[in-house]
Amino acid sequence: MQISSRFTLAVHIFACIDVFKDEYKVTSDFLAGSTNVNPVIVRKILGQLKAAGLVEVARGSGGASIPKPLSEISLLDIYNAVACVENGELFHFHENPNSDCPVGRNIHAVLDDKLMRVQKAMETELSSITLEDIRRDTKELIDGK
Amino acid sequence: MQISSRFTLAVHIFACIDVFKDEYKVTSDFLAGSTNVNPVIVRKILGQLKAAGLVEVARGSGGASIPKPLSEISLLDIYNAVACVENGELFHFHENPNSDCPVGRNIHAVLDDKLMRVQKAMETELSSITLEDIRRDTKELIDGK
DNA sequence: GTTATTGTAATTATTGACATTACAACAAAA
DNA sequence: TTTTGTTGTAATGTCAATAATTACAATAAC
Numbered sequence: 001m002q003i004s005s006r007f008t009l010a011v012h013i014f015a016c017i018d019v020f021k022d023e024y025k026v027t028s029d030f031l032a033g034s035t036n037v038n039p040v041i042v043r044k045i046l047g048q049l050k051a052a053g054l055v056e057v058a059r060g061s062g063g064a065s066i067p068k069p070l071s072e073i074s075l076l077d078i079y080n081a082v083a084c085v086e087n088g089e090l091f092h093f094h095e096n097p098n099s100d101c102p103v104g105r106n107i108h109a110v111l112d113d114k115l116m117r118v119q120k121a122m123e124t125e126l127s128s129i130t131l132e133d134i135r136r137d138t139k140e141l142i143d144g145k
Numbered sequence: 146m147q148i149s150s151r152f153t154l155a156v157h158i159f160a161c162i163d164v165f166k167d168e169y170k171v172t173s174d175f176l177a178g179s180t181n182v183n184p185v186i187v188r189k190i191l192g193q194l195k196a197a198g199l200v201e202v203a204r205g206s207g208g209a210s211i212p213k214p215l216s217e218i219s220l221l222d223i224y225n226a227v228a229c230v231e232n233g234e235l236f237h238f239h240e241n242p243n244s245d246c247p248v249g250r251n252i253h254a255v256l257d258d259k260l261m262r263v264q265k266a267m268e269t270e271l272s273s274i275t276l277e278d279i280r281r282d283t284k285e286l287i288d289g290k
Numbered sequence: 291g292t293t294a295t296t297g298t299a300a301t302t303a304t305t306g307a308c309a310t311t312a313c314a315a316c317a318a319a320a
Numbered sequence: 321t322t323t324t325g326t327t328g329t330a331a332t333g334t335c336a337a338t339a340a341t342t343a344c345a346a347t348a349a350c
Contacts, residue, residue, distance in 0.1 A: 060348030
């Protein structure tokens, strides 16, 4: 299975909020229009980002905003906020290896640290990219430089 | 979503084949016993590993074996063989960003290379671990050192 | 108060994972 | 050559996650 599109959606949402913050009120309907997903899905993602303190959402009056510098929000923050993997574990281990078998009894101990290393490598790379990078590259493309 | 347990299952299967190769005929039923998953699932995984040239399976007479040195089979080889992610793409991108929106039109171009970097970081780490590492650590635990 | 919007529940469709039953194809031993 | 054990594969079922959609109460500004 792939990592849920909630993640790329969330990044798209951040890019929109930043790009359009001065021109429009960036509502869930507006964001649904740009991402082409249902407004309710957008609101769920905004809810998760809000719970992580990464966005502010104006109830009633409407509109989302980003309450801190883009350089302080990494793709890892977003990845964690939208909870793409259960328990934060990238690999799904088969549930009940047979403990009566020498291999089944030890497979977890053998594999766990290695899988963790792989996961950390991925998360480290995610944490090295921030929304400021996204903003810069998006602006460059939009301005057609 | 997490990466399918087919991956950890496959590694478990390799460990079993190696550990028990001299004592038992390692059949799909035997492997099903150690992993605690259905023998048909084991056969499907063995089929994928066989297609990738990572195992040999004796039709009729039964039993699986590993046709090359453990040090030449990496976790990345296994990961690719069992096809845990579609198209080899770790991240599922939302399908139809609105091309009438400056952000929707450019989000792919902005994100693709960054996501690829993250994916490569993970795959590089996977490729640095081989079945020889698994064999060594498994043996150490089984022998109680 | 009217209006626009958010937060959330409920329902549905679709997809992948994994389990399970069943059986033909196959290979080796009796 | 029949018997036995095994593989490969199809068909079916269950379960969980994703995502779309409808509906509506709670909220905030005008």
